[in-house]
Amino acid sequence: MNHPLPDSSGQPQFTDLNRRSFLKTGLSGALFLGTVSVTAGLSGCATEPAGRLSAVGTRMDASYQFRFLNEDDIALFEALLPAMIGPGLPEQSQARNMAIAGTIERIDAGIHKFGPANQKELRQLFDLLNFGLTRVTVARVWSSWPNVTTAEADAFLERWRTSRIGLFNNGYIALTKISNVAFYGYRDFWHLSGYPGPPQYAVDALPQFQNA
């Protein structure tokens, strides 16, 4: 038997129908999920990383190059983050949009380092949530993400958190973990956890912080 070498291309694979997948294992209602990515690809959903988005209209930093998230994924996180972070987001609308956009960029940058295997699982999860049929039947979210209210997004997260189906718990953990680390782990939001940052005397004394 010849094992293929790890594929580190980082490109989502849309052709492998038989793979063991994130949501296939043990969940009859999701048996067709392995095909969601394929269907999404064939039906012209956004499947390519979003690359550089125009700053106008997207609120994104136009210089940031998306490597993994596509435009649908970005819309998904724009809907989820207000529920995910809740009152931690700034109230003022421009600051709020910037905080959301920056968090989504850091989510993308983090996922870029996850490597192909976990990227593949996240691709399936995001496609499941973005593809209309599965969004409604599996996630039980009736509107498309740009039209989902914060209360609806919170209800979705709460359903997956409290579900007795381990795969939904796993999805909940995946979504909250990447969002929370990208948000609370970033210096602009350290104050929310009362974390003062690295000790200043060390920063002042250590060579790697000089001429930064």
Next chain:
Amino acid sequence: MSLTDRIARGLESGWNVTDGAHLTEHLTTEADVVVIGTGAGGGTTAEILARSGLSVILVEEGRLYYQKDFKMDEQTSYANLYQEGMSRVTRDGAIAILQGRCVGGSTTVNWTSSFRTPAPTLNYWADQFGLEELRPDAMAPWFDGREERHSMSPWQADPNVNNDILRQGCEKLGYSWQIIPRNVKGCWNLGYCGVGCPTNAKQGALMTTIPGALDNNARLFHSLRADRLVMKQDQIDHLEASAFADDGVTPTGIKVNLKARHFVVAASAIGSPGLLLRSEIPDPNQRVGKRSFIHPVNATVAQMPQRVDPYYGAPQSIYSDEFNFRNGVDGPVGYKLEVPPLHPGMSSGVIPGHGENQINNMAGLPHMQSTIALLRDGFHPDSPGGTVSLRDDGSPVLDYPVTDYLWTGIREAFHTMAEIQFAAGADKVRLMHLDSDWYTNWTDAKAAINQLPMAPHRVRLFTAHQMGGCAMGSNPQNSVVNGFGEHHQVSNLSVHDASIFPTSIGANPQLSVYALAARNSARLAQRLS
């Protein structure tokens, strides 16, 4: 307080270090020995072999990061220094795996706890797996030697509040506690061991054995992944490896072939079985990847009346072995109690929650204390551990079913940890469990712990310790290598990392890996010279 950077100086002095990202053409080269992996096992091996006059090539899939890169920042460190950008999990996603992926391996990011392999563990290995020559007395000189090499000694300064709360709780309840030996020299007591030591105080592979090997003319390739060992008749002929770009994850398409007389695999308890499986190394009894172990870790967090600042100070300085071997070596599962550091990114990722609840959890960080239990798996018929296998793309994955035997121990450990935190004065305690509330007294917590479902995903489980999968033993029927890490079937192949442990060990594993690698490398150097 030394600000002299050993790596920057070495690079300047002309160390033979090749960044795979900079290679523009395929390359074939050779040495007496190729060592795959630069962590506790690979670094030790490379230094000892190079000092004995052998030519050595070190191969590391991660990149060379050192002081200039260690800026006490969680996000960049998790992305660059950890396997799968800190997203590594078991196959079903139920257990998060913290593991290094950089020069120095996990020793670059560990919390510096330095324990000898517990005597009951070594005796169990002798009794069960024919490893007579690893009895505590026989291993003692190797532990002595490595404790000196890595500057290991019990932490001299006061423990930080996070650790002191574990001490206080144990004192109140009459449980034993001890001070943790750490591998540091001139430590600033900052608290950032897990994101790369910013002061070069940590004496992991990066500050000790890797420079030692390079000073003795070893050659290091980093950003280069070992793909496959290629056999020629009954020997390994060469290693095929491929380079990553300077983001550490994008393949450049450049291939490197490394020929040698002998190959030492030290790519971790997930990476080493993975490499052997990909290479289809002879495995007549199908033992590679089997009996893979972790120390499954569960955790509780407490809100304390006093400030804890759990992000500052030596992350681990107090432990309790009260429950580790209490039921004998092979009874109901034992667990070691320790404390983790809590920085905001890590905390927000491991405390499950979202929205207002999560922001309230996080707002309590300066007063938060956490205790963890490390379960000692693999010593009982009902604890067979997990299996490393290959995904369709050839990458290794650990399947780790949590047995009822373990769940019983996890529930018991929740009890112990919550009791200790309340005894130390906690205002409230919650479990790292999706269904846990904050409990304001021990009676409520106890009742809840008895009720809560012990189930995958709902209980948040972690591990930073991967062991087994290329088990050592005297009997080739149930092991992969002998008691010296020498492969049973392939004479020019050794395994020098935690993958050779036949069980988990019941302690943080770095010193066990250093000591076994030193012992086995001394023998290998003799054999090859």
